[in-house]
Amino acid sequence: MRKVYFLFIVLAALIANDAFQPVGYAGERGKGGVPVESGSNQFTPIIVSFLAEPRPVLGSDGKYHLVYELQLTNTTQLTWHINSLEALDKNNRSRVLTSFSGDDVAAKNRIIPGNELSADIGAGKTSLFFITFSVDSKNEIPAAIIHRLAITVPGGIPEGFLSFLSLTPGTQEIAFVYAETGVGSREAAVIGPPLRGGRWVAADGCCLAHRHVRAALPINGKFTVAQRFAIDWEKLNDDDLIYAGDPKDVHSYFSYGEDVLAVAGGRVVTAVDKYEDQVPGQLPPGLPIEEADGNYVVIDIGGGNFAFYAHMIKGSLAVKEGDFVTRGQVIGHLGNSGNTSAPHLHFHMLAGPASLGSNGLPYVADGYELLARSASTEAFDNAEINGVPLEMVSVSNPGPHVNDLYLDQSIVVFPE
Secondary structure, three states: OHHHHHHHHHHHHHHHOOOOOOOOOOHHHOOOOEEOOOOOOOOOOEEEEEOOOOOOEEEOOOOEEEEEEEEEEEOOOOOEEEEEEEEEEOOEEEEEEEEEEOHHHHHHEEEEOOOOEOOEEOOOOEEEEEEEEEEOOHHHOOOEEEEEEEEEOOOOOOHHHHHHOOOOOOOOOEEEEEEEEEOOOOOOEEEOOOOOOOOEEEEOOOOOOOOOOOOOEEEOOEEEOOOOOOEEEEEOOOOOOOEOOOOOOHHHEOOOOOEEEOOOOEEEEEEEOOOOEOOOOOOOOOOOHHHOOOEEEEEEEEOOEEEEEEEEOOOOOOOOOOOEEOOOOEEEEEOOEOOOOOOOEEEEEEOOOOOOOOOEEOEEEOOEEEEEEEOOHHHHHHHHHHOOOOOEEOOOOOEEEOOEEOOOOEEEEOOO
């Protein structure tokens, strides 16, 4: 107990020395950074945790995609700048799975509280770093991922800090190899179509879109990304339009009123059917969080997978809590209730029944036709807002697809 007490006094004194709190050392031990191994006592200025273990999923591009988040917390009284972050194969640390530096760091790192994107993490601040990458084949999926974080202090690392950590005076960057996560091996759920026919646009889907993939919310005492693999489905007519006529009228949208289908058999665990449609054109201001999903349904399809459908028309739900449904059964009609600016079906899969507080899971569709893709999120927004034809680009593998995930901006036809 005496040694622990003495250490506490020393650390407290260092913390009080206005420059810093004790953290770690690195860069001097080789360009690769200091590995923080099990059994070591390595102080680290930035501590790292994971919101969820990444689970790979086969995308419509034929590659396996991994999507996950790092929660970074600055334990010091200094502002630290992230020079670079690399994800490495733990079993082959020379293999860089993905890397970020310069402006790419700022684009991926969201400071908490708020939504500021920055490579700088202030004293005592937390950030969420959003990572996605793909590999070409299943046998290239790593069993575990470890991260190399290279950091510095804007204006220079204080000499007192360097001295405490036995680093050479003038050291400008310190790096750590740490923050290990396993990679989930559980297969993604295989589901049927949530809608019929088409053409349907998979807006804001996996894996580079921001609106869903980065929707980390502090729910039930922790950050959760329920919408990690969510898609907003909107229908095109033969002229590549999302709507025709009055953009403030929900009936002008070709998606509105379409049948919403059970993607698999299962039990309805939640069915909310009480909210009116919003007027299209803008998100409703000041909407309470309990109304964000509008009229929605959650179905337990087994295996720890829950199918979630949002924004349906009031009075259209054909199921209630406790009902058992079969694949392809109509459960409601596509609407514009809740936090929405245009009629669409919001769909994703969850690890639990809580619509916002459950972890978002990958899934694959067992049959659809891939036609093309929207040229960009901006092109999709332009079509939705201004009523112009959607600009499209070709895909390398059009035609029938089986057991993969439609990626962001895919344009697909579902079975009738």
